[in-house]
Amino acid sequence: xxxxxxxxxxxxxxxxxxxxWGINKAMAQIQALLFIxxxxxxxxxxxxxxxxxxxNTSMNLRQLMDWGIVTKVLVSGERKEFFTTEKxxxxxxxxxxxxxxRREIQPxxxxxxxxxxxxxxxxxxxxxxxxxxxxxxDLTINADAMLNKLVTQKQNWxxxxxxxxxx
Amino acid sequence: xxxxxxxxxxxxxxxxxxxxWGINKAMAQIQALLFIxxxxxxxxxxxxxxxxxxxNTSMNLRQLMDWGIVTKVLVSGERKEFFTTEKxxxxxxxxxxxxxxRREIQPxxxxxxxxxxxxxxxxxxxxxxxxxxxxxxDLTINADAMLNKLVTQKQNWxxxxxxxxxx
DNA sequence: TTAAACTTTCAGTAATTATTGAAAGTTTGT
DNA sequence: ACAAACTTTCAATAATTACTGAAAGTTTAA
Numbered sequence: 434x435x436x437x438x439x440x441x442x443x444x445x446x447x448x449x450x451x452x453x454w455g456i457n458k459a460m461a462q463i464q465a466l467l468f469i470x471x472x473x474x475x476x477x478x479x480x481x482x483x484x485x486x487x488x489n490t491s492m493n494l495r496q497l498m499d500w501g502i503v504t505k506v507l508v509s510g511e512r513k514e515f516f517t518t519e520k521x522x523x524x525x526x527x528x529x530x531x532x533x534x535r536r537e538i539q540p541x542x543x544x545x546x547x548x549x550x551x552x553x554x555x556x557x558x559x560x561x562x563x564x565x566x567x568x569x570x571d572l573t574i575n576a577d578a579m580l581n582k583l584v585t586q587k588q589n590w591x592x593x594x595x596x597x598x599x600x
Numbered sequence: 601x602x603x604x605x606x607x608x609x610x611x612x613x614x615x616x617x618x619x620x621w622g623i624n625k626a627m628a629q630i631q632a633l634l635f636i637x638x639x640x641x642x643x644x645x646x647x648x649x650x651x652x653x654x655x656n657t658s659m660n661l662r663q664l665m666d667w668g669i670v671t672k673v674l675v676s677g678e679r680k681e682f683f684t685t686e687k688x689x690x691x692x693x694x695x696x697x698x699x700x701x702r703r704e705i706q707p708x709x710x711x712x713x714x715x716x717x718x719x720x721x722x723x724x725x726x727x728x729x730x731x732x733x734x735x736x737x738d739l740t741i742n743a744d745a746m747l748n749k750l751v752t753q754k755q756n757w758x759x760x761x762x763x764x765x766x767x
Numbered sequence: 768t769t770a771a772a773c774t775t776t777c778a779g780t781a782a783t784t785a786t787t788g789a790a791a792g793t794t795t796g797t
Numbered sequence: 798a799c800a801a802a803c804t805t806t807c808a809a810t811a812a813t814t815a816c817t818g819a820a821a822g823t824t825t826a827a
Contacts, residue, residue, distance in 0.1 A: 436726050439718045443733055446711040453622050453704060457785065469729045476804075486787045491805055512795070513803060522735045526743075537620060544613040551606045559603050562636045566610055568689045576693075579750070624815065643774075653817045658775055679825070680773060 443469065444483070455537070459485055460493040464502060464518055473506045473515035501528050523584075530584040538577045545570040610636065611650070622704070626652055627660040631669060631685055640673045640682035668695050690751075697751040705744045712737040 434442075444465045451461025462483050467474060474482075480490050494516060497503035502525065503518045519525045549566040553559055601609075611632045618628020629650050634641060641649075647657050661683060664670035669692065670685045686692045716733040720726055 434714065434718045436718065436721065436723070436729065439715045440729060442711060443715045443729070446708060450704070450708055455620050459785075469725075469732050471724045471728045487804080488788065488806075489786050492786090495805085520732070522732075522739045526739060537617070541613060541617055544609060547601065548606045548610045551601045551603065554603065556603070557638045558636075561638045562603065562607060562610070565636050565687070565689075572689045572693060626815075654774080655776075655818065656816050659816090662775085 440469065455533070456496075457493070459483070459489055460496055463490070463493050464497055467503060467516060467518035468520065470517075473508065473517040475511075475513050475515050477513070479516070500532050527584040530580050534577055534581060538573060542570065542573055542577075545573065607636065622700070623663075624660070626650070626656055627663055630657070630660050631664055634670060634683060634685035635687065637684075640675060640684040642678075642680050642682050644680070646683070667699050694751040697747050701744055701748060705740060709737065709740055709744070712740065 444462050447465035448458045448462040451464075452458050463479055466479060466482055476487065476490050476494070479485075479494075480487055483490075494503060497518070498505070503516050506515045506517050508515045519528065545566050549563050549570055551559070551563065553563060611629050614632035614635075615625045615629040618631075619625050630646055633646060633649055643654065643657050643661070646652075646661075647654055650657075661670060664685070665672070670683050673682050673684050675682045686695065712733050716730050716737055718726070718730065720730060
């Protein structure tokens with residue numbers, strides 16, 4: 434496999450994966466492109482490489498910056514803006530996990546908490562609703578806490594030692 | 601909040617959450633409905649409750665059964681089929697994690713492995729592609745292993761002790 | 768074997784989500 | 798203050814994805 438083929442394969446796979454976990458294709462592809470680029474890219478560069486429109490590029494770059502994954506960089510002597518992404522996978526994971534927790538997990542926790550707190554009128558169905566949403570709430574709390582703890586660790590040794598511990 | 605309102609809130613939240621992590625709204629809502637139901641439900645019951653068509657119900661129930669989350673149950677004296685979902689959140693998590701690993705993570709790992717294995721032609725961009733896809737591959741392997749180990753544990757004590765360990 | 772009771776399939780349609788491209792907006796240098 | 802270089806916005810449109818409903822298929826009981 435040649436460089437160009439490998440690059441395309443990586444970008445398109447990353448793109449379709451993205452849509453699977455809540456971000457759209459273009460956004461994931463832009464991030465992928467920046468991730469394997471050796472230098473910051475301009476909007477023009479990205480549009481050309483991925484063959485997407487200026488508007489699309491602009492909007493998705495903004496979203497990536499909102500997520501904190503992509504940042505603008507100034508290239509001296511250039512008027513236009515250049516972009517780069519976090520290159521360290523560990524740090525990238527940390528940012529994404531934190532952001533997803535904030536955007537998705539917290540609102541769900543709120544609903545689960547509200548629902549599991551309704552007045553118990555003594556009927557079976559109410560008891561079941563309370564019981565099951567409480568169980569989901571606890572599980573979600575635990576999973577979220579674990580995720581955050583794990584990804585907060587900058588070093589890899591802890592992760593590795595836990596995996597070992599669990600074998 | 602009354603039972604009916606709480607129930608609707610739970611089902612619709614679960615439904616929109618579902619579409620966020622790769623299963624469609626109807627599928628997630630059917631699962632949610634079964635999850636808080638005190639007894640198995642027929643296709644008719646589900647259609648009426650969620651106000652969705654027979655076809656939609658049939659297709660999504662099948663998918664849920666493919667995932668291994670929902671099972672048919674025979675109700676004596678009844679001709680039609682009834683459905684129920686796994687009620688234990690721990691077990692539910694285990695099934696979903698395993699299924700998602702198989703469906704999503706493994707194919708991505710394959711691509712990352714292929715891409716990171718291309719011949720190093722000595723150029724910077726090739727080196728970067730190899731380096732970054734390798735890093736992602738390793739991270740993904742670790743995350744997947746950890747996920748599987750964690751959810752394989754049936755008891756909750758281990759999870760709790762790990763969280764403690766990480767504090 | 769027939770028909771009633773039930774489930775599945777799938778072509779057509781609806782709903783949702785992503786993308787374009789051109790106009791409006793902004794910044795910078797002279 | 799002007800205009801060139803660049804970015805953002807957003808209404809229109811395209812692409813994707815989900816849903817319906819009726820016909821076809823299957824199972825069961827008599």
